[in-house]
Amino acid sequence: MNNVFNLLKLQIDNKTNLLKTFAPKKMAISILKAVLILALGLIGVWFVGSRIFVLGVAINAELISIILAVTQLISVIFCVGNVIGTLYLSKDNEMLMCLPVTPNELFVSKILFIYLKELFVGAMISIPVFTGLGIMGGYGAEYFCSFFIILFFLPILPIVLASLLSVLVMAVIKFLKRYTYLSVIVMLLFVVACFAGYMFLVSNIVKTFNIADKQIETVNTINADVVRIGGGIPIYNKLALAFLSFKNWLYVLIFIGVCLALTVVTLILIRSFYFKTSAVERQDKTRETKGVYALKSKSAFLSLMQKEAICVFRSPAQVFEYFLFTLLMPFIVFTYDKLFTAITVNQAGVNMIAGSHIMAVAILAMLSNLASASAISREGANFYISKIVPVDYFTQVFAKLTFNAIFTVGALILTMIVSCFYYPVWQVVIGTAAVAFFAIGHAAMSLDMDINNPTISFEGNGDASAVSKSTTKSIISALIIGIAIGLFIILTSQVKNAVIPYIIILALGLAFMIRRLILLILRINLKYDKIEM
Amino acid sequence: MQVEIRNLVKNYGNSPKNAVDNLSVTMRSGEIYGFVGPNGAGKSTTIKCLVGIHPFQSGDVIVDGVSIKSDPLAVKKAIGYVSDNHAVFEQLTGREYVNHMANLYKVSPSDRAERCKKLLKTFNMEQNFDKPIKSYSHGMKQKITVIASLIHEPKLWVLDEPLTGLDPRSAYQLKKTMREHADKGNIVFFSSHILDVVENICDKCCAIEDGRLKGEYDLKDLRARGVSLEELIVSEEYPEGE
Incomplete structure (x- = not known):
């Protein structure tokens, strides 16, 4: 048992500083970050919830049941990635299997790690959501006690389902690995299908949200739908009832029993698959890459950009880390616009939405600048190559900046097209240009921070942002700039000529970008050559 | 010189x-x-x-x-340099890495092809040139850095x-x-x-x-x-x- 916990601790320490008791400063920062995220989440839930529930939408067991079911469904989707990443494709398999531990101990430690990861992620989402609901619904201690006990059992069912699904997904991955082009086509079709399905779903939901015209009727319809749908979800409806009263705790005990039984059966089923698949993956690393091509000549700038793209896009962890919000931006903004334009009842609300729309777009765009905030640190032990090649540092740094900017501006253009359906075209175009200027300026600022204080002794792939000292600063500055832009638009929305605030924000964005680019050039001149390994 | x-x-x-x-x-x-x-x-x-x-x-x-x-x-x-830690961009294949270095040193396509062919043969790396570097052994990583360091003569x-x-x-x-x-x-x-x-x-x-x-x-x-x-x-x- 001791081995299991040692293995678990090893895996946890490899991924997070949260339990590094030997490094109390790092641990304190990680805990502080988690608390900050929880607090921000709670504020967000409160902000959104107070706008929805003030209209008369009821908080009841059925609503809790729906939220529980949706969060569990989302958990299953993400947990498939977690199971595959931790069990089958993890780079630490090889190292851990060499340790003097039994295969079962390793397997159990991996499962426990998956559980803890799901519990942590689930808690970061569930605590703000359910605490917010509890406060807004006026529930007492019974609700909060039940929630915090049930919280520990919520990851079990998604893990069980994801473990079974992951066997199927691994078979698909194995098949697609042999056909590079087919895998790209399948990925594209999958993304397009997700986007189309998502738009269809949101559009249909919003059709009933005609609050601006018929508030009472719409709210009644929503409440009736919630009772009908929430009451019909078998397991989660009973769990939701247990949230509200200890009298219904028998359901929870049954739920826990079923979960544990399913866990045992699933673990027995996937155990042999784990050992077989991870062994094949370790041998598989030597398989020849398809798509042999000639040695083609490129300019240094394009070659550096291509290298950045390959290094990031061949590492799913980095794509997820740096460009998740950029890729999701059109989806998030579409949902936001669709929902809030449907429930807005007056001009002040319309102004608020326009301002918070630009705030959301700006924050999402700037969050992808994590790629710039860790651009130098990410090089790790390879940084020496940057110093020895006969390419000036400006070209090297601007290749990184351009790579980041291409994705941010691309996502902004897609978002702009979506937004044109909800706002005047001039407003969207000027707003997008302003955000693009701020985002590029912020990327330059993030790169500047990383050049000034890089962590290049780091080795490995995928976790650069965890060790780079600049990523937290980059996120905080993105939030500050985004909120400032949004507030400016909201506060100036009463101006007679509506174009003026947007022109001002455009000019400010341009000035910010130029200033940050100049500072970046100065920083490269001053510091880049002095970076040592 | x-x-x-x-x-x-x-x-x-x-x-x-x-x-x-x-x-x-x-x-x-x-x-x-x-x-x-x-x-x-x-x-x-x-x-x-x-x-x-x-x-x-x-x-x-x-x-x-x-x-x-x-x-x-x-x-x-x-200068051509072979580092003691043989760190290379692990996500690239050997071919991509050598080609990238040739781009940075502005080596003409004909020169890089000719030198590459010779060096790959010398270091017995032809079979591994199109494999991802992350799959290379320590010695193979070392050899690919040697090849890349000589690509511009x-x-x-x-x-x-x-x-x-x-x-x-x-x-x-x-x-x-x-x-x-x-x-x-x-x-x-x-x-x-x-x-x-x-x-x-x-x-x-x-x-x-x-x-x-x-x-x-x-x-x-x-x-x-x-x-x-x-x-x-x-x-x-x-x-x-x-």
Whole structure:
């Protein structure tokens, strides 16, 4: 048992500083970050919830049941990635299997790690959501006690389902690995299908949200739908009832029993698959890459950009880390616009939405600048190559900046097209240009921070942002700039000529970008050559 | 063609002691120059200053009459470097990495194809060229960095502990390639702990200790006098009676 916990601790320490008791400063920062995220989440839930529930939408067991079911469904989707990443494709398999531990101990430690990861992620989402609901619904201690006990059992069912699904997904991955082009086509079709399905779903939901015209009727319809749908979800409806009263705790005990039984059966089923698949993956690393091509000549700038793209896009962890919000931006903004334009009842609300729309777009765009905030640190032990090649540092740094900017501006253009359906075209175009200027300026600022204080002794792939000292600063500055832009638009929305605030924000964005680019050039001149390994 | 490390001084941070202290070495075309010394003597630091990784406090590095201070890009273009940690971009394939380096050194497509073909054959890497570098063994990573460092036919080829981790055949091929490269009128400068290797393949060598030049030796001369480099250096490190 001791081995299991040692293995678990090893895996946890490899991924997070949260339990590094030997490094109390790092641990304190990680805990502080988690608390900050929880607090921000709670504020967000409160902000959104107070706008929805003030209209008369009821908080009841059925609503809790729906939220529980949706969060569990989302958990299953993400947990498939977690199971595959931790069990089958993890780079630490090889190292851990060499340790003097039994295969079962390793397997159990991996499962426990998956559980803890799901519990942590689930808690970061569930605590703000359910605490917010509890406060807004006026529930007492019974609700909060039940929630915090049930919280520990919520990851079990998604893990069980994801473990079974992951066997199927691994078979698909194995098949697609042999056909590079087919895998790209399948990925594209999958993304397009997700986007189309998502738009269809949101559009249909919003059709009933005609609050601006018929508030009472719409709210009644929503409440009736919630009772009908929430009451019909078998397991989660009973769990939701247990949230509200200890009298219904028998359901929870049954739920826990079923979960544990399913866990045992699933673990027995996937155990042999784990050992077989991870062994094949370790041998598989030597398989020849398809798509042999000639040695083609490129300019240094394009070659550096291509290298950045390959290094990031061949590492799913980095794509997820740096460009998740950029890729999701059109989806998030579409949902936001669709929902809030449907429930807005007056001009002040319309102004608020326009301002918070630009705030959301700006924050999402700037969050992808994590790629710039860790651009130098990410090089790790390879940084020496940057110093020895006969390419000036400006070209090297601007290749990184351009790579980041291409994705941010691309996502902004897609978002702009979506937004044109909800706002005047001039407003969207000027707003997008302003955000693009701020985002590029912020990327330059993030790169500047990383050049000034890089962590290049780091080795490995995928976790650069965890060790780079600049990523937290980059996120905080993105939030500050985004909120400032949004507030400016909201506060100036009463101006007679509506174009003026947007022109001002455009000019400010341009000035910010130029200033940050100049500072970046100065920083490269001053510091880049002095970076040592 | 001449390379000169002139009165080089390198200090890390606020350390009271210089990592490299007033070091001067001159290398001429056609020479293989060995660089020996105990751990922590300053070999890697000197090499890192020479190739442009580390800035230095004073002194200069002059390659073919060009100072690294006045025209760093021209100097870097003349240098090929094999690092001691063999770090490479693991997400790339061998072909992508070598091609990327050829792009950065502006090697023409015909030259890179011809050199690549020859080097891949020399180091027996044809079968692995299109595999991801992350799947390479330590020795294979080392070989791909060697190939990439030679893709622009550098006038000065600098290698930091190049033989560590290589299989006997690859080690032999590397030594042969070093000789061939020097015979073309270029300079090969490498650090090593293995004095036998230095003695066998180098034309000249210098020993460094505590960042200072301890001695400079003409190996042909030593061979003619029947003096072993190993005995010479080890006896200087540990004089009789100690």
